[in-house]
Amino acid sequence: MSISNPIVNLVVFVLLVALLFFLFRPVKGWVWIIRNSIKTNQKIITEDILKQMYTLETMGESIFKEELMNGLKYRNGVLEDVMDAMAVSGLIALEGKEMSLLPMGREYAIKIVRVHRLWEKYLAEKTGFDKTEWHPRAEKMEHQLSYEETNVLATKLGNPIYDPHGDPIPSHLGEVTDIDGKHLVDLEADTVGKIVHIEDEPAVIYHQILAENIHIGSHIRVVENNEKRVVFYSEGEEFILAPEVARNLTIEVFTEDVYIEEDAVRLSALKSGESAEILGISKECRGESRRRLLDLGFVKGASIHIGLESPLRNPKAYIVKGSAIALRDDQAAKVLIKRK
Incomplete structure (x- = not known):
């Protein structure tokens, strides 16, 4: 007859308790993490579906289930399950091959669009990220804010009406301004x-x-x-x-009575020996970059000319208000001038 070793039993018991602790520990246990991850993924997929449906709806296009699924980055089986759940919860209607937003789903979609466009505005105005990064970064960040946090972000940005691309930013009440054009x-x-x-x-x-x-x-x-x-x-x-x-x-x-500055050109087109008057800074120049140019004297009415060119003619040193300011061509393209 074999007799159990008390020390071995104790070690096995401790390991078992530790394993159960790591598995079922509240909030940080593996089971909790996996469960919350599944819930998070379902939330993100739901929001991606709603936003895509809203985009198609605002474009006046019919929403076909197969085309929508092909445009999303998830497996069809996962999308099918989430769409069925969305239909049961009253967010969308499934009718054969076509889909449509129900009022509750449209309201939810507008909230996601609001967060996305506010993030793009924030990235454009408050960070140095290139404009090619605004949209993909906003797509990741749009799932992270609560309703209250979204309103705080909007207030911080001055409650803007449009994002950097000219898309209307829905208000906190869900009101959306039309694009007139x-x-x-x-x-x-x-x-x-x-x-x-x-x-x-x-x-x-x-x-x-x-x-x-x-x-x-x-x-x-x-x-x-x-x-x-x-x-x-x-x-x-x-x-x-x-x-x-x-x-x-x-x-x-524009109507016929609107005057257009036909001889307005970009500063990057100015040549050595020419002088010009600054008409303003393009709306394309935002945030710190815009404030820097204004602080350096690139203001309406200021005279400007090229003081020095690099061997490759990019960048150039521009003389404005007695100071030499070096700008690359892509920076100078955002300053509008009128040749004298």
Whole structure:
């Protein structure tokens, strides 16, 4: 007959207690962490579905279940389960191949859109992140704020109405301002107006627009519009876009009595030996960058000329109010001038 070793039994008992502690410890135990992780993932997936449905709804498009699932980054089986749960809870309606937002789901979606666009505004105004990073970072951060924290963020930003792309930011009551304008691709030649919205999806088209150095708030004049290309003139430069890219720009069309500064150009176009008068700073320049330029003397009415060029002509030293200020071409492109 074998006799149990008391020390071995004690060690086994201690290990068992420790294992149970790590598994079921409140809040920090593995079981709690896994359970909360599952709940968190379901919440994120639900919010991603609602936001995508709201986007399609505001564009006036029908919402097809299969297309929606293909556009999201989750497995179809997971999406099916979450959608069924959303239908049971009264957020969405499932009718065959089509889906629609119910009032409670639309209200929830607007809250998520509000958080996303406030975060983009924060990233644009308060951080140094490149504009290509605003949208993906906001997509991660939009799931983290409560209703009260969202209102605090809005107050900190001055309760803005639009995000950096020109999209309306819903109010805390869920009110959404309309974008007043027409797609660039729909405008006739000689139409004049102002860029009020740049769509940031799909990302491949948005990056093309950024590569062209097109700024929100810029005045434009359409030169040519046909099935092959859209040509417009803005701030001393000519831009040529494919129609599918031009569709992502929304223009506030000016009436005949609105004056456009036809000879306004970007500071980056100024050449050695030329002098100019500063007309202002583009809305594309935000936050600390804008305040820095203003503090350095880049204010309306100030005279400016090139004092020194680097061997590659980028950056250049501009003389403004008696001081030499070095700017790269992408920085100078955000300062509007009028040649003397």
